[in-house]
Amino acid sequence: xxxxxxxxxxxxxxxxxxxxxxxxxxxxxxxQICATRLPDQLELTYSFDRDMRxxxxxxxxxxxxxxxxxxxxxxxxxxxxxxxxxxxxNLAVDGMAVDFHGxxxxxxxxxxxxxxxxxxxxxxx
Amino acid sequence: MAYFEMSRLALTWALKKPATTRYPFTPRxxxxxxxxxxxxxxxxxxxxTVCAKKCPTGALVVNRAQKRWAIDRxxxxxxxxxVEACPKKSLALSTAHGVPAVTKDLELG
Amino acid sequence: MPRTIIPFGPQHPVLPEPIHxxxxxxxxxxxxxxxxxxxxxxxxxxxxxxxxxxxxVYVAERICGICSFIHGQTYCQGLETIMRIPxxxxxxxxxxxxxxxxxxxxxxxxxxxxxxxxGFESLFMHSWRxxxxxLNLIEATTGGRVIxxxxxxxxxxxxxxxxxIQQILVExxxxxxxxxxxTKVFLGDNSVKDRLCGVGVLARQDAYDLGCVGPMLRASxxxxxxxxxxxxxxxxxxxxxIIRTEGDSFSRCAVRCDEIFQSIDLIRQALAxxxxxxxxxxxxxxxxxxxIARTEQPRGEVAYLLKANGAKxxxxxxxxxxxxxxxxxxxxxxxxxxLADVPVLVLTIDPCISxxxx
Numbered sequence: 001x002x003x004x005x006x007x008x009x010x011x012x013x014x015x016x017x018x019x020x021x022x023x024x025x026x027x028x029x030x031x032q033i034c035a036t037r038l039p040d041q042l043e044l045t046y047s048f049d050r051d052m053r054x055x056x057x058x059x060x061x062x063x064x065x066x067x068x069x070x071x072x073x074x075x076x077x078x079x080x081x082x083x084x085x086x087x088x089x090n091l092a093v094d095g096m097a098v099d100f101h102g103x104x105x106x107x108x109x110x111x112x113x114x115x116x117x118x119x120x121x122x123x124x125x
Numbered sequence: 126m127a128y129f130e131m132s133r134l135a136l137t138w139a140l141k142k143p144a145t146t147r148y149p150f151t152p153r154x155x156x157x158x159x160x161x162x163x164x165x166x167x168x169x170x171x172x173x174t175v176c177a178k179k180c181p182t183g184a185l186v187v188n189r190a191q192k193r194w195a196i197d198r199x200x201x202x203x204x205x206x207x208v209e210a211c212p213k214k215s216l217a218l219s220t221a222h223g224v225p226a227v228t229k230d231l232e233l234g
Numbered sequence: 235m236p237r238t239i240i241p242f243g244p245q246h247p248v249l250p251e252p253i254h255x256x257x258x259x260x261x262x263x264x265x266x267x268x269x270x271x272x273x274x275x276x277x278x279x280x281x282x283x284x285x286x287x288x289x290x291v292y293v294a295e296r297i298c299g300i301c302s303f304i305h306g307q308t309y310c311q312g313l314e315t316i317m318r319i320p321x322x323x324x325x326x327x328x329x330x331x332x333x334x335x336x337x338x339x340x341x342x343x344x345x346x347x348x349x350x351x352x353g354f355e356s357l358f359m360h361s362w363r364x365x366x367x368x369l370n371l372i373e374a375t376t377g378g379r380v381i382x383x384x385x386x387x388x389x390x391x392x393x394x395x396x397x398x399i400q401q402i403l404v405e406x407x408x409x410x411x412x413x414x415x416x417t418k419v420f421l422g423d424n425s426v427k428d429r430l431c432g433v434g435v436l437a438r439q440d441a442y443d444l445g446c447v448g449p450m451l452r453a454s455x456x457x458x459x460x461x462x463x464x465x466x467x468x469x470x471x472x473x474x475x476i477i478r479t480e481g482d483s484f485s486r487c488a489v490r491c492d493e494i495f496q497s498i499d500l501i502r503q504a505l506a507x508x509x510x511x512x513x514x515x516x517x518x519x520x521x522x523x524x525x526i527a528r529t530e531q532p533r534g535e536v537a538y539l540l541k542a543n544g545a546k547x548x549x550x551x552x553x554x555x556x557x558x559x560x561x562x563x564x565x566x567x568x569x570x571x572x573l574a575d576v577p578v579l580v581l582t583i584d585p586c587i588s589x590x591x592x
Contacts, residue, residue, distance in 0.1 A: 006525070006526055029442055029443070029445055030445045031445075031526075031528075031535075031537050031554065031559075032526075032537045032539065032552070032554035034539050034550070034552040034554075036541060036549070036550040036552075038549075045539065047526060047537065047539075052458070052460075052462060052463060054526060054528070056526065075443070075445065076443070076444065076562060077443075077444050077445035077559070077562035077563075079562070080558065080561060080562060081554075098565075103270075104271065104272060105271070105272040105275045105591070106272055107275065107277070112277055112280055113280065130415065130418050130419050130422065130423075131356075131357070131419045131423060134360060134415055134416075134419070135356060138360075144363045144366070156370060156373045156374050157374070158373075158374055158375070158377055159373050159374075159377055159378070160377035160378055160383065181285070181289045181292045182292075202292070202381075203377075203378075204292060204383050205377070205383070205391070209391075218377075
């Protein structure tokens with residue numbers, strides 16, 4: 001398993017649902033949806049698998065103001081990932097198939113990944 | 126016929142010695158190589174603080190100036206990194222289970 | 235027909251970990267199931283900001299108690315691919331052996347819970363009795379029963395001596411004999427078959443579309459097993475993905491029973507071929523890059539997204555566990571089932587909720 005077996009492509013936000021539909025027609029299944037908060041942007045990585053080959057595409061949005069369309073109309077199982085993204089990152093997702101309205105995880109701090117933090121030095125004693 | 130398989134299993138074990146041990150009346154035989162409680166021998170320790178730096182949970186508190194070695198037993202996960210890191214071989218993992226702690230204080234070595 | 239809402243969980247004798255379901259019931263038929271997760275959310279993904287990448291193996295292993303070794307292994311594999319560390323072959327084989335032991339003990343645990351959920355408590359106790367033998371073997375070779383603590387970035391921390399290998403093979407024969415006895419009861423006993431056959435049928439296309447992984451997918455006829463990717467030593471061992479086509483709970487139980495014997499066979503193959511040499515290499519420098527590492531856990535495919543930018547702490551650590559992928563299938567299966575089948579259906583996905591919520 002090497003890095004060469006996986007593809008990563010950056011696509012614009014408005015082609016997200018169309019791209020997901022295309023991959024569904026090609027027979028892919030959804031592997032994961034991940035959000036990463038970087039200091040000045042938010043990266044969403046969607047990964048799909050077909051015949052053991054992983055292809056991912058990435059959408060880059062500005063933090064705290066973007067509204068992401070849900071792909072649960074194409075892949076029903078995506079609602080769980082999107083609810084989690086909303087609860088942890090304060091990301092607004094439109095049109096989730098099953099919407100928990102922020103109650104998926106009840107954390108002491110709302111939107112734990114909500115603020116940008118540079119990685120701290122490892123804590124030793 | 127699977128009825129007889131289960132009856133055979135049940136009968137065999139009804140007649141055999143039970144697979145469980147009557148702990149605490151019968152002491153448990155520890156398995157050699159098991160990672161248990163950390164044991165510290167003070168004789169060779171030079172208080173270099175390498176074990177404290179390597180500890181992933183921060184359970185060890187070592188002070189070179191005061192010649193003090195202490196461990197927070199509740200934080201120790203018996204991973205063995207300190208044992209591998211100690212240059213004077215004064216730390217070892219015994220196979221004994223951890224003793225229930227009654228205070229949260231550091232235990233001095 | 236008036237509807238009642240019955241809460242299931244978070245504490246229930248059949249559940250290994252807490253999950254809450256609000257079952258909307260119409261006269262003993264479940265119309266809808268509303269899940270509520272988050273009871274064991276520990277925020278482990280945020281801990282990357284505090285622990286550096288070598289220490290983080292300990293956190294990764296403690297995401298789950300049942301599938302802990304393969305979590306650590308996937309993390310190490312992901313980092314080793316990013317940093318291009320050449321892991322010695324002996325370490326690969328040792329990881330494979332321990333991974334397969336992890337799979338055997340996890341499946342035996344699940345078999346016991348499944349027997350408990352249909353009310354067959356003595357079979358539950360027998361399955362866990364066989365599991366004790368596996369755990370003793372694991373403790374003798376790694377030092378821990380549940381959290382092995384042997385994986386590190388660059389290899390493994392402990393070796394298995396040749397005399398120990400002989401003892402393992404002897405003990406494995408005893409375990410196989412015991413496992414054959416109990417799987418015969420699981421697959422042949424009429425009371426078990428009554429409760430499992432025809433319950434929770436998932437058609438092949440549905441299983442694929444819902445994003446199922448692992449034995450859920452393989453019991454519906456799709457032959458996908460992440461071990462075919464060839465990581466660790468799997469590229470040099472021979473095995474086939476075990477599939478069934480009926481897609482009901484009985485076939486999922488049968489797939490897991492067969493996987494126990496497949497794992498025993500894989501351990502024998504690996505121990506016969508294990509090369510001599512080093513068990514770890516030294517790791518210098520910091521990781522830079524990103525990678526999605528995928529391995530086959532007992533419950534299915536786990537995907538680790540690791541992203542690093544040259545600092546000692548990783549930038550992002552994301553775990554997509556197999557139960558997370560199987561949860562939508564469970565919600566779909568629960569619609570329209572009988573109330574008495576709910577424990578069987580919840581257990582049939584092999585829920586490992588602490589993995590799901592990290």
